[in-house]
Amino acid sequence: MPDLTAADREWREWQALEHIATLVAVVRLDGATVRVNAALENALGVSRKSILGHELGVFFQDDELLHKALVDARAQRFSSLRFEAQLRRSLQDAFPVHVNLSWWQEDAEILVELWPLEQQVRQDREERVREQALANKELIRNLAHEIKNPLGGIRGAAQLLDMELPDRQLKEYTDVIIHEADRLQALVDRLLAPHRHPHTVGDVNIHEVCERVCQLVLLEYPSGLKIERDYDISLPEIRGDREQLIQALLNIVQNAAQVLEPQMAQGTARIILRTRIARQLTLGRKRHKLALELHVIDNGPGIEPDIKERIFYPLVTGRDGGTGLGLPLAQTFVQRHEGLIECESEPGRTDFRIMLPLTD
Known part of the structure; x- marks a missing residue:
């Protein structure tokens, strides 16, 4: 076998970094990003094209932290440097990370590794x-x-x-x-x-599931409610039980519609269904290269703080006349698909995120 060139070795090293869960970028001494792996792209919530060629520091809450580290690098003051920072991400709050800087190419480029503290x-x-x-x-x-x-x-x-x-x-x-x-x-x-319910597995198009749920909910609430679709049409089919997935999503969307009833009279009630690909996601202690993210976002009053941590418990409800069974049932069906439902809520915005593994 012929000896590998330096370029070939670098390419192989980067391919290995491309498939790990650690967030990784390579930057020049002036801070410009020349490489970024899929995990970092997914964490920031922006395309790789939007990162490459730009200063990586703009994605930090305090861009001076990375700037000072690169100044030290230019002065040859370290071989490896660690610090903690806040990393920004698209449309979401910043999250804490451990940052490690080390040389990627001798005196030319720096490898930036980031470990999200929120992941654990x-x-x-x-x-x-x-x-x-x-x-x-x-x-x-x-x-x-x-x-x-x-x-x-x-x-x-x-x-x-x-x-x-x-x-x-x-x-x-x-x-x-x-x-x-x-x-x-x-x-x-x-x-x-x-x-x-028996668990009947087949190929399921998640957007067909979404459209079926939209149809059912809009029949129940024909006026005053707007459902926006924000689909990633490149998503592949998933292996799952179509009826159970419809029921799980229907329970979540119906809950959202019910809390929006006061706003329907004003014509301001809105629900967004958004699908995206997630990379290098851990579900049930198992790492998945690819996963499906389905968001149900409403502009309602938000979940009451005293029940926020218990909304997936049976018989817990913040609504008069509610049974408190819809969300636990949805969580059960999603867990049967080795997935998980999470929720972030504040007044004016509640986001239920369904995560389902795709075939590796």
Whole structure:
């Protein structure tokens, strides 16, 4: 095998960096970016074309940090330098990173490596969500079965009593018992619903799922609600259960529509469905080269702070008349696809993000 040239070696080294989770860029001593890997491109939320040729410092909250480090580099004051900084990203808040600078090409280019501090926090949160979901599922299943049998007995006894009562006015009481028993039975059935659905896997076009959900929601809310589509049409099909994915997305979009009802009267209610590709995403402790991100964004009042951390728990709701089952059911169906739902909310903007792995 012929000896590799310096250019070939550099290309191979960069190809290895292209497939790692660490955020990596190569900059010249003047700060201009000459290389950037997919992980950094995805973290910043902008295209590679928008980064290359520009100063990397503009993506830092304090661009002087990188500028000073490059001044030290020009003065040959270090072989490797570490510091902490805040990295900006498109349409989102800045996030903290560890930064390491080292020489990439002798006295010519510098390798900038960034490790998001939020990544570990997010993974820990994801693990807690999964563990809590498993505990909730087992609790609900056992509780629902314990309620189901005596509930049937109560309803049956009320029906027998209804037939024996001579006074029609007294029958009103048995009617209440039967009606409430039926209501509780419907609630129990909804609690058990995720465990009764078979998981039927096939090729699914996520945009067909989105359009079906849009159709259903707009039939329910024909005026005052605007649903905007912001699709990445290059997304491939995913392997999944189409009906479960429709139900999961429908529950989230319906929740958004319900909180927007006051704004519908003013014609300002808006929901955005946005699809994107995510690269090098960890879901369930497994690293995926490619994943699907589906955002449901509304301009409603936001989620109440006292329930914000518990919205995926069963029977937790911030809405009068709500059952608190829609989001837990959506999370269950998404987790069956090895995915996850996260939520960021503030007054005027709530963003539910569904993440589903794509075939590697």
